[in-house]
Amino acid sequence: MIDSHCHFDFEAFDSDRSQVWARCLAADVERLIIPGVSPTRWPALFDQVEAQPAWHAAVGLHPWWVAETELEPGELQRQIAEQLEAHACVAIGECGLDGAMVTPLAEQEPLFRAQLALAGELQLPLIVHACRCHSDMLRLLKEYRPARGGVIHAFSGSPEIAREYWKLGFYLGAGGLVTYKRAAKTRRAFADLPLEAILLESDAPDMPIQGRQGRRNSPEYLPQIAAALAELRGIPAARVAEQSRRNTEQLFALDEF
Ligand SMILES: [Zn+2]
Helix, strand or coil: ECCCCCCCCHHCCCCCCHHHHHHHHHHHCEEECCCCCCCCCCHHHHHHCCCCCCCCEEEECHHHHHHHHHCCCCHHHHHHHHHHCCCCCCEEEEEEEECCCCCCCCHHHHHHHHHHHHHHHHHEEEEEEECCCCHHHHCCCCCCCCCEEEEEEEECCHHHHHHHHHCCCEEEECCCCHHHCCHHHHHHHHHHHHHHHEECCCCCCCCCCCCCCCCCCCCHHHHHHHHHHHHHCCCCHHHHHHHHHHHHHHHHCCCCC
């Protein structure tokens, strides 16, 4: 299995990263995609992925770090392009919009636009954070139509919205949320989508699965997300694991890394 989205570079794993990684391998989680979130954190991320061939980085500015970064869109583009020259990256991200934040969407949007434009220009896929902003997000993706598409990570929403993203060339990331019975709408979306549209992700250290609320999440629990999806769809967990691995390899062209 591949964890298509985890923040394994974060401090939450500093004390036991190699032990957690050993448990991931024992649980058949063999590759990690680790998105970048802010220029201050990119160097540590690259140091880690460059020491471990099974981990892959992406580079971007996450909406939660927009306010503290205080970058102009053009300068952000320049800095991301510079990182892409210097390091192997599978995508641009994590970037996007978050309607649940104090930073207004109008302030987040120019920086997201800068990353959308760069992904189109450099023919890279996008790792997108889309929280409480589906209509704005769909409007922007329709405007830019980035050629390599991307993933709407930790998708939460209706089957209709999920299908709209998939039509635009965006996979949907299934995370811990699908293990919660109360997430009925999102569970319906993941039961309804073609299996070819779904990536598995932990979003660790956030988004703990059912039964582990309030504790650190980890990519080692990815098999439990695969099992929840398999139960929803009435198919074997091995099929979910296998197809989502292929989808992740295809989106990020992992055979080139
Ligand atoms: Zn994330």
